[in-house]
Amino acid sequence: MTDGPPDHTGTPAPPTPMRRRARLRTRRALVGLVAVTACAAVGAHFAVQYVRASRAHARAHEALDRRAFSEAATHTEKYREHRPTSAEGYLLLVRIARRSGDEAAAQAHLAEYERQHPNDPARDRERRFLLAQRGDASEVNALVNEALAKEEAADPLAVEAAIIGGIRLLQADFAVARSRPRGIGAELLARLQRGTNLWLNTRPHMADQVEGLVWRGQLRALANDLAGIDDFRHALALDPNHKTARLQLASAIINIAPQEALAHLEHARRHGPTDPALALALARAYQGLGRPDEARPLLNEVLAAQPNNTEAITELATVAVDTGQYAEAERLLVRAIALAPDQPRPLFVLASCLRAAGRPTEARGYQERFERLVERLHTPATPRPR
């Protein structure tokens, strides 16, 4: 590097003081420029990061509002790429998992959230919602009461969690009592129905309307109100791809119009992913309509995916009994009993199977085991409530 132009001999001339100053200024300017550029680049980087995070956050919320849970999850992941430890990110993770029904994941996210942000009030709210949604009676009651007190100013997430948990609670009671709710249960049912109407009146988005109709249908079904079937039909008309609406409709009409229920189950199977629970429901519908030959391959399919599914094993055994294949039925039922010794049904079906096979003494043994088990479990094998 030279400081000045070369003279005719090739030796550079010594720089003049003026030149030297100019050169110094240039150097300073260059350094400054580089510094400014670097700062601008860093600033731009952070600005981009900020914009991206904000946008992801907004989109996650927007998707969540539309009940597009997987889309919301994608946006939340993007948000968390930029804000990996933000409380808002954890909140979104918990909320998406909870509202999409993956409560185990919601619980896991909530635990991490609590670890990272132990004093965040939003976390406590989510914890209440999760508890309620899982069917905690006191949280369900508290949330639904709060919501009804605030009416249209109620937090929709609280209403949603209370309704989902309340339905779960009442359905569990129904499974035991086999009758529509009475007493406290009837009061809760009435409040949940009011909560659902509140939801339907305040959440105009179509996805929320569909969900509200499905909830109202379930609550009406619990109240023995056939109008619940209309709710499921309405929900399904709004969103023909709503699997829950279709399956709830099938379930609501299986005892009234079993053939139509079967058609819905067949539709769900044709248009949805392979699902052992759906295959089992469909198999039961076929079996219920006297079509064991169609039930059998479905049950085998369930058992290929879930070899220890005792309900499927027992159902397959029932098909075998009905078609006179007693040895096969016995083999299946012995396995079901080994897998689930506390389930009464395999014992009862095995007693029927052995009786049909001409082995009354052994049948009596299983029948007695069934009766003892039913008595121990206090299941409603004794008087059917009406």
Added chain:
Amino acid sequence: MSDTRTPSRWPVRVLVVTLIGGAAALGWWTTASAPTEPEVPAAFRPAPKAPAAPAGPDAPSWFRNVTPNSGLAFTYRTGAEAGHAALLESLGGGVALLDFDGDGRLDVFLAGGGHFAGPDRKQITGHPCKLFRNLGDFQFEDATARVGLDKFDWWYTHGTAVADYDHDGWPDLLVTGFGRVALFHNEPDGTGGRKFTDVSDALGLRVDSWSTSAGWADLNGDGFPDLYVCRYADWSFDNHPTCPPQSPDRGARDICPPSLFKPVPHAVFQNNKGASFTRWAELEARAKGHGLGVLTVDVNDDGRPDVYVANDTDNNLLFLNRGGRFDEVGLAAGVAADEGGRPNGSMGIDAADFDGTGRPSIWVTNFQNELHALYRNLGNGAFLHHTRTAGIGILGQHLVGFGTAFVDGDGDGWEDLFFVNGHVYYTLPDEMRLQRPVVLRNVERQGRRQFVAAGTRGEPFFQAPTLGRGLAIGDLDNDGRPDAVVVHSNAPVVVLRNVASEHTPANWFGVKLIGKDERDLIGTTVVLETGTRTLTRFAKGGGSYLSANDPRLLFGLGGETKVARVTVKWSWGKVETWENLKPGAYWELREGDPTARRVAPPKK
């Protein structure tokens, strides 16, 4: 060319490139991550057609309502107008088909029900029962007064059963209800007619609690019919809790479930050769449950009548007759509960060989949210809950079934099913409370006998929801086709004429059995062979719900034109055969008489 760039310019260029690149990248990123097109809202998508509900076969109905202008106008009353919502009101009434005057035509006896009188409307009082004489051609006249049945101070009645308890050759009448039963002896009126005389007290036949269905059969093998009377629950106005309505907007209270009341042990009577009745304590000790239906029939082909009892919310009972000693084997035989081992709310009963095995399978109508039960008789003392396999699950579980019968409605030789329905609760929406009657046709599918909806076209009766209770099947016009009488709660009785022959002609063969000394026949089995088919029918007592069917046995023969052999396995063990009988008539088969006698049609 030399490099003209001066070192002082490159940072500027770097900055410019950085800013431009950054902006471009930002723009690209913004564009690339823009939300995709929103989905078309589902509301605006064409909705797929909902799967259509299965339409019933559009075949003409086998039965036609001929009640109008028949002269048979009667309504069973429950007393609902008092507003008590008493359990008593839920049961309804029955009907008996019996030829009380021996003219060869089945007459119709109807229980009247009751109401609540007195200042507080708690005095349980009966409405009169009625006897309608069959004049032929589906014309009836009220013969109640003529036979003396108008003179009774009727109690709140439910059921009826028919047998010749004293072997005088005439059918006698038992009536059940709240607070008493009565046995009416059919005897000459002194003017060439018949009359009924209450002989209950004289014969020691007393049941002072709440009785429902009853069934006769010679249970101890002495030739005289013994009596099984179902009893229901310990309800009374002293034990009348208020139960909440099913739908709060439809009333303040409703009928209480039977499980709130204790069952009352059933009453079983030994018939002392028509001279008196004695309580059968040994059998009564095990005859428990909220009893609503009873059927006497030989289920295990040992020639003796067994007893099957339908209990509401308790296990059903099967008493196998071991020669006057009885073993209760309901659970062990697989006929006590449903396919999950739960006792059902059972009401109506019948038994028949629906699958051509020669064995009687048992059919039970049950409450809502339960399957009606078809217990298939496997022949080794075992039954299998066969409802779903027989395709009956297609009906769903919304029906509360009462009166029922196996009936070969189309005369093809296969026993079809008929049952009437109607809820017991008041505060349900009408679409749940009132229910249609059901006829199921016995067909073959994939090598199995299954039941499918029979045609109902052209007959409004099968489209109109009602509160069905009693049902009796019998050939009211002696044309070889089974007709029916249906009793409703608080709505008129309906007479249904079988008109299947108008579109499905079929041959038929009728049997009237007569044992020596008018011995009771229940438990007898009749096997008919045509040469290509074998059909089996059973002489049964009780059955249906609170009702009594035609005692004669009918065989639909479809296209078969001859009857090669008829074998009667009398309930006392004797087996006799008759050969080469002509179809198209009722034949009288007398024990010990090798000659079958064609029964002459009734005089016009």
